[in-house]
Amino acid sequence: MHLYKEKHIKYVQSLDKKKEDYEYWLTEHLRLNGIYWGLTALCCLDAIDTFDKSKVIEFVMGCWDAKTGGFGAFKGHDAHLVTTLSGLQILAIYDSLDVLTPEQIQQCVEFIEANQLDDGSFQGDRFGEVDTRFVYTALSSLSILGRLSPKVVDPAVEFIKRCYNFDGGFGLCPGAESHAAQAFTCIGALKIVNKLDELTKEQIENIGWWLCERQVPEGGLNGRPCKLPDVCYSWWVLSTLSIIDCLDWIDHDKLRKFILETQDPKGGLSDRPGNEVDVFHTLFGIAGLSLMGFEDLKPIDPVYCMPYEVTKTFRKYPYSE
Secondary structure, three states, X not given: OOOOHHHHHHHHHHHHHOOOOHHXXXXXXXXXXXXXXXXXXXXXXXXXXXXXXXXXXXXXXXXXXXXXXXXXXXXXXXXXXXXXXXXXXXXXXXXXXXXXXXXXXXXXXXXXXXXXXXXXXEEOOOOXXXXXXXXXXXXXXXXXXXXXXXXXXXXXXXXXXXXXXXXXXXXXXXXXXXXXXXXXXXXXXXXXXXXXXXXXXXXXXHHHHHHHOOEOOOOOEOOOOOOOOOOOHHHHHHHHHHHOOOHHHOOHHHHHHHHHHOEOOOOOEXXXXXXXXXXXXXXXXXXXXXXXXXXXXXXXXXXXXXXXXXXXOOOOOOXXX
């Protein structure tokens, strides 16, 4: 099987042309994330010029929440750490972080830092949900801005370490069930702040084993034991294995086949073969194929889920000056 590249490009391109659909407005709360997912998929497909850059940037800046200093999912929505990261990722991909004024950057940094709690964790916004996702989004956002600092990094690292479980996985908080997405957020966050060495070699190996056990007989990957495979874990599992240099611990041929079978011939990928496609699974299926070096897909950074040509410009922590 092969990847229906042109069909997938047209599918992503069509997503903003369905404003008469009820579903379009039901997903308003995911709009900024959706643009990031679609744009990154297009980058992997070497089709970054598919979207109108100026219109995308205008929309992103329209989502700026001047009251708090982050980005919301849509114009008029409250800022959240997840959508703030999506906004910054889009601007970085377009090499347009300079549309943010120094005052806006400082306000954004303060918004992120204000959501860190005393135990080193982060809440997503003022409503208080805590999850290792928000540790990752906070540190990734600060890294993109070049504004990481020990006062934020050190307690965050200690919190991540407390989320490590006996089985080799990570939970969304200390004591929570291990999940593949949390493995990515924790390992990715540690890599961003150059703190992977806070884990022992035995812990790293256990993480690798727990992740490779996520592959089921049909080739796909699941998020935790006894669950169905889902194409999005092609990213969460593979990226984490790549970061810890264990990418070859799973059967790539079987995983590629599973991902390709989730394609709709009209464009887009779904969670499992035969299901409805969406832009979330389209990105993470294509990104997983990129990590495995499939065809001529553009290489993607397993730490940031952005093109390498973008992330290579980020300042590396700890900063030299």
